Amino acid sequence: MKDFQDKIAVITGAASGIGRALADVFAEEGMRLVLADVEPTALAKAASELTAEGYDVLPVVTDVRRAEDVQRLADQTISEFGAVHLVCNNAGVFAGGTLWESPIEDYDWLFGVNVWGVVHGIRTFVPIMLEQDTECHILNTASMAALTVMPFAGIYHATKHAVLALSEALHHELAARDAKIKVSALCPELVSTHIDDAARNRPEELGRGLDTAEARMVNQIISTGMKNGAAPRVLAERALRGIQEDRFYLLADDGWRDSANARCDEIRDAINPVLRPPL
Numbered sequence: 001m002k003d004f005q006d007k008i009a010v011i012t013g014a015a016s017g018i019g020r021a022l023a024d025v026f027a028e029e030g031m032r033l034v035l036a037d038v039e040p041t042a043l044a045k046a047a048s049e050l051t052a053e054g055y056d057v058l059p060v061v062t063d064v065r066r067a068e069d070v071q072r073l074a075d076q077t078i079s080e081f082g083a084v085h086l087v088c089n090n091a092g093v094f095a096g097g098t099l100w101e102s103p104i105e106d107y108d109w110l111f112g113v114n115v116w117g118v119v120h121g122i123r124t125f126v127p128i129m130l131e132q133d134t135e136c137h138i139l140n141t142a143s144m145a146a147l148t149v150m151p152f153a154g155i156y157h158a159t160k161h162a163v164l165a166l167s168e169a170l171h172h173e174l175a176a177r178d179a180k181i182k183v184s185a186l187c188p189e190l191v192s193t194h195i196d197d198a199a200r201n202r203p204e205e206l207g208r209g210l211d212t213a214e215a216r217m218v219n220q221i222i223s224t225g226m227k228n229g230a231a232p233r234v235l236a237e238r239a240l241r242g243i244q245e246d247r248f249y250l251l252a253d254d255g256w257r258d259s260a261n262a263r264c265d266e267i268r269d270a271i272n273p274v275l276r277p278p279l
C-alpha cells in the first residue's frame, strides 16, 4: 500500500505504546483511525489527543479476546467510515515464570490476547477486505520473541511464534487467491512501553499470576528493558516503511537479530539449543 490519504486504519491496543505510536504515524499520513483498546480511560485520552490535533478518530472499547467485540469493532468501522484498508492486530500482554508453575490462567490470558486477538482480527477483517477488493494491508505485531526462545517467558514466546506462523500462512493464502491484501509481521525488540505493567488490564477472573523468583526476575529484566528500549515511534515508522515497501518481516536490528540468526543456524545444523540472551 503506497497511498494512505483518507484510507481507514484499525489499530488494536491503540491506547498505549506501539499502538499509540502507530496511530500518530498513520494519522500523519492522512489516514482516518479506528482505535480499539480494552482500557476505556486510556483509549478516551488517546482519542481526544488525536482529535485535538485535527484527526478523524473513532474509539471503540474492544477486548480482542472476544470474537463478538472484534465483530462490533468491524461493524462500527464500516458504519462510520464505509471501508477498512489497514488492520493493525497489535494488542498484546506479557507474564513470566516457568511453564509448569504458571497457572492455566496465564496461558488463557496470553493466548487470549496475543493469539486469539490476531485470529479474530484475521477472521473478521479479511473477508471485508476481500469483498472490497481494494489495496489493503494486515500488520500483525509479533515480536523478536517469535524468532527466539528465552526461559521464564515461554508462554509469551509461544504466543508470538503463533502470531508469526499465522501471519506467514495468511501471506501465502492471500497470494494464492491473488488478493490485493498484503501482510507484514512487526517484530519489535525491547520498546519503551507499558507492557511491563500489562497486568493493569488482566481480567479479574484470571487471578494475579505467578510470584516466583524467576517470574520476578524476568519482570525486572522487562522493566529495565522498558527504560532503555527503543521509542515506540521508531517501531511505528518501521511499520509504515514496511507497508509502503510491501515487506513481510519487519525485524529489529540489534542483539535480538543475532540471537535469532544463531537459532536458525542451530536448527539448520540440528544442534541442541544454546541460551543466547540478546541483551
Ligand SMILES: NC(=O)c1ccc[n+]([C@@H]2O[C@H](COP(=O)([O-])OP(=O)(O)OC[C@H]3O[C@@H](n4cnc5c(N)ncnc54)[C@H](O)[C@@H]3O)[C@@H](O)[C@H]2O)c1
Pocket (backbone or CB within 6 Å): 012, 013, 014, 015, 016, 017, 018, 019, 036, 037, 038, 039, 042, 062, 063, 064, 065, 090, 091, 092, 093, 113, 141, 142, 143, 144, 145, 187, 188, 189, 190, 191, 192, 193, 194, 195, 196, 197, 198, 201, 229
Ligand atoms: N514493548 C516491547 O518491548 C515489545 C516487544 C515486542 C513486541 N511487543 C508487542 O507490541 C504490542 C504492543 O505492546 P506495547 O509494548 O505497546 O504494550 P502497552 O502495554 O504499552 O500497550 C498494549 C495495549 O494493548 C491493550 N490491551 C491489552 N489487552 C487487551 C485486550 N484484551 N484487548 C484490547 N486491547 C488490549 C492495552 O490496554 C494497551 O493499551 C504487543 O503485541 C506486544 O506483545 C512489545
